[in-house]
Amino acid sequence: MHWLWGLVNNAGIAIPTAPNEWLRKEDFVAVLNVNLVGLIEVTLSLLPLVKRARGRVVNVASIMGRLSIFGGGYCPSKFGVEAFSDSLRREMRPFGVKVSIIEPGGFRTGMTDPKAAAKELQRLWALLPAETRASYGRRYLETCYVLLHRLSSPRLSRVTARMQHALLSRSPRSRYAAGWDALVFLLPLSYCPTWLCDAFVAFLMPKPDCGTP
Secondary structure, X not given: OOOOOEEEEOOOOOOOOOOHHHOOHHHHHHHHHHHHHHHHHHHHHHHHHHHHHOOEEEEEOOHHHOOOOXXXXXXXXXXXXXXXXXXXXXXXXXXXXXXEEEEEOOEOOHHHOHHHHHHHHHHHHHHOOHHHHHHHOHHHHHHHHHHHHHXXXXXXXXXXXXXXXXXXXXXXXXXXXXXXXXHHHHHHHHOOOHHHXXXXXXHHOOOOOOOOO
């Protein structure tokens, strides 16, 4: 009889990420299919093997599954991972299966490559009506290129160490935040009143010109 002790769902994409107004339904679906639907499909296909082992499921969400800061399918997909993982954890508890969520902040991986993000934003910008481009302004586009990369950390061990704990410790946690930005700013902020969250995000994100063509 086959069994599986640990399943880590780590696959994910973020592009296209842009203001929601710049995107089409297909742009959202592309991200949701990988980050959420794909994760669910893999989990359900391997869950019988994990149940036999009374093992572990570790799903990589994001701190953006607690606090949605930018547009596109990434944040909705990570909120979905949080919800799916919560329900799975409660369902699997009687069977001895532990389900944990990893909630990283910003880390420098291929997903946050500023060159790829800039190329995609340029493509989306070129498709926008003149009225929409004028309302945001060229400076908004150029600021978006570097913001995410600057806020990201190169120390990926902060994430992998939490995966290791979730898989091998006697008492794994339900949630693991990873990264200074997640622990110091974003996670505490997610518990604050909405007006305070909105003010923080407005301070952090680039400002549109609010112009007219």
